[in-house]
Amino acid sequence: MCETPLQFHYWSSDVPVKPDRRVGAALEACANQIVALLSGGHTIGARPLQPGDIAVLLPTGRQIARLRELLRERSVPCVSTAWSSVFASDWARELQVILYAALHPRDDGAVRAALATRLGGATYDRLRELRDQPEAWQRETGVFIGLDRMWQTRGVLAMVQRLAAAAATRLFAGDEGERAMTDLRHLGELLQARSEELAGR
Secondary structure, three states: OOOOOOOOOOOOOOOOOOHHHHHHHHHHHHHHHHHHHHHOOOEEOOEEOOHHHOOOOOOOHHHHHHHHHHHHHOOOOOOOOOHHHHOOOHHHHHHHHHHHHHHOOOOHHHHHHHHOOOOOOOOHHHHHHHHOOHHHHHHHHHHHHHHHHHHHHHOHHHHHHHHHHHHHHHHHOOOOHHHHHHHHHHHHHHHHHHHHHHHOO
């Protein structure tokens, strides 16, 4: 079994100067590492590690396609999830509702819709109670004002991580908790990468 779940890999030789070459070299190294894991006798419990046990998160569709090519060259089967399918997921739709409320915290309907999501965690009864509790409602809108401030100062990824951490107990109470956290992290990373790309134009 792999005894160290978190490992950092670093360059042992000269780092490529051009960004495209650095990315290409990193993808090559990633593909080689996956092959090494699959052929190194690693197990999950009593069974051998399988290709389906490994996931790689990448910020662009081009990088996903390239890694898929590299793995297929090495006879490693893989299934890629591109931007389109990730952003078509239920979690992406819920996150969109949350993001809209963060941008419009004075819009009661937007905040109410965000609270009604699985990330928001509010029940129907709780939403009804908030209609008659102006101070409690003000605290809820204050949360979204704070999320907007975090978004503007630290980036959308930090905000998504904050949302996921706050909802973690509820999410892990179900059977899909780990998958939900992975999807949310992936969405946050993709949104952050896109935001930085647009900011650099």
